[in-house]
Amino acid sequence: MNSPGPKATGYNFGYLDEQTKRMIRRAILKAVAIPGYQVPFASREMPMPYGWGTGGVQVTAAVIGTEDVLKVIDQGSDDTTNAVSIRKFFVRTSGVRTTTSTADASIIQTRHRIPERPLQAGQIIVYQVPIPEPLRFLEPRETETRRMHALEEYGLMHVKLYEDIARHKTIATTYAYPVKVDGRYVMDPSPTPKFDNPKMDMSPALQLFGAGREKRIYALPPYTKVKSLDFDDHPFEVNRFTTPCGLCNATGVYLDEVILDDQGGRMFACSDTDHCETRRVDGHRGLLLGDAHGQVGGSRHGDD
Amino acid sequence: MYVAVKGGEAAIDNAHRLLDLARRGDTTVPELSVDQISQQLALGVARVMSEGSLYDRELAALAIKQARGDLIEAIFLTRAYRTTLPRFGYSIPVDTNAMRISRRISATFKDLPGGQILGPTFDYTHRLLDFSLLQSTVPDTPLLAGSGLDATPRVTDLLNRDGLIEANPIQECDDVGDLTRDPLEFPATRDLRLQSLSRADEGFLLALGYSTQRGYGRTHPFVGEIRIGQVDVELFVEDLGFAVNLGVIEMTECEMVNQFHGSAEQPPQFTRGYGLVFGQSERKAMSMALVDRSMRAQELGEELSAPAQDVEFVLSHCDNVQATGFVEHLKLPHYVDFQSELQLVRRLRGEHAAAQSPSSTAAVLNKEAAE
DSSP: OBOOOOOOSSSBTTBSOHHHHHHHHHHHHHHHHSTTOOEEOOOOOOSSOTTSSHHHHHHHHHHOOTTOEEEEEETTBSSSHHHHHHHHHHHHHHOOEEOSOTTTOSEEEEESOOOSSOOOTTOEEEEEOSOOOTTTTTOOOHHHHHHHHHTTOOHHHHHHHHHHHHHHSSOOOOBSOOEEETTTEEEOOOSOBGGGHHHHTTOSSEEEEEETTTTEEEEEOTTOOEEEOOBTTBOOOOOOOSSOOTTTOOOSSOEEEEEOSTTSOEEEEESOHHHHHHHHHTTOOOGGGTTSOTTTTOOOOSOO | OOOOOOOHHHHHHHHHHHHHHHHHOOTTSOOOOHHHHHHHSHHHHHHHHHHHTOOOHHHHHHHHHHTTTOHHHHHHHHHHHHTTSOOOOOOBOOOGGGOEEEEEEOSSOSSOTTOOBOOSOOTTOOOOOOGGGGSOOOOOOOOOOOTTSSOOOOHHHHHHHTTOBOOOOOOOGGGOOOTTTSOOOSSOOHHHHHHHHHTSOHHHHHHHHHHHHTTTTOOOEEEEEEEEEEEEEEEEETTTTEEEEEEEEEEEEEEEEEOOOOOSSSOSOBEEEEEEEESSOHHHHHHHHHHHHHTTTTTTTOOOOSGGGOHHHHHHHOOHHHHHHHHHGGGSOOHHHHHHHHHHHHHHHHHHHHHHOGGGHHHHHHHHHHO
């Protein structure tokens, strides 16, 4: 865990002014009260581009307090460029402590992954969402999709999944796989791989979703039923990997494919870098770690 | 053997230092001052103020300097700054009737009260590169008309006297929405549509306006009037009981006069399209007026067939800060999602190959096992 860095002067705690935070908190409360429902909110221009996590950043800014410990991941890693940038932003504007450890974090802002380690009660996970509307690519009009949600008219989505099966014998959606929340709203889980969908179900953590450009917030309160859409004869399946992590030998985790050369050589390693490194510290060694020290290639370091 | 992508933070810091160096360019060339940009790149400054929704020449010029002349980046910088400013009130509507006019033209009447005032315009210049500008120049002093003395009634008001053009709908100021404080929802009312268009990307509106001229939702437009000049910004102060002047801003206003064939209820009449932007920005104001009129198609009972008539399409895509962010976010890592697509495509291809030739099944299985 890293202690607070120097805080930028001239800006309010967490960058946003208190009125704006209040507006966002109201939207979050409404979202928590109606799980899976997309609440419009007056998204602000942020000092990073739309599409780069402005929704998640605004949600985090609205819920973060001085006692919080923040973890930011992108693609499962704390060290990808945009995760670094967002973590630095909060260090500068709020001075809160940061961590790469899933266990130590009170708020985790994420893009495209849910950590492998199960989240705990009291933790908040904030998802960055590009397109909050699960029906968008079936019906581009907001006026239409809002009505479809209101009437619980999700037939179009089932037709789409059915057409996948008819064509490919399988549902050809691998990420941003739609879920039904508490038996009511169909929700986009953000572009996480469908591998992560089961982690959302009955999670003890509070799950908040922010879409800045599209000006929507939605939420899953702790212990909410989240079911991936499927058919009785074609049940939902997660992505499966045939090899364990090359570094920590983990199985049943999501792996990144790393191309090693131009001769078809490649390896697979944990996408969740904290999980991978924790395992290596615990003595697990993958086949490709060779003679290297167990801490190679991880993201934990003390200078951010 | 495996080198993780690590050290992102140091790399980012270094890239930003390199950016600072590239911005400055050759240090033997004098550095641009913000004043120079404000004075000599005034139309770029106007665009940044307009689409950045912040009327401040100095900040806009600073943004252009910081953005190395990339105007959309400068607009983004301006917006991100603007959003941190406190909102202490709403001005009363600016009165463009009382504009101190520097340019005013009408394409619908040869002459009219107040006259045609060309002002500083590129129109009728021959677009020949002026090589004399390679050196420092001192421009000749132009002859100025005694402008601002004659009353300049609006062309649309002159038409309205005869009932030839629709009356402007009256909307109470208290009912006017605020795009920057409330999320835009559809169907959007005209106040919000105009707010959105005024800060919309010039290029996008230009192309949409152009498309209406080429028949995609034709509106038969005439430039009733374009006027550019200075207007007062006033705030009504409750405690004082009257409006106080906060300052003066330059604006460009375009009133487009469009044909309308009439409907069962209404006789044929001209209709209006409206454009209003900060600074001198005629192309933007005209494009805005064309698109505003197009988006009124439904209200006027016209056939809906073209992109420019589609309010949700236009307003959802006209903001260049949103657009550039989302387009450019494709640069961010997507390897988690790509991995799941990769798995699926490999599997589908494997199944396809197996179905095509039974003999290849073994090869596919071997390949799978290798993974």
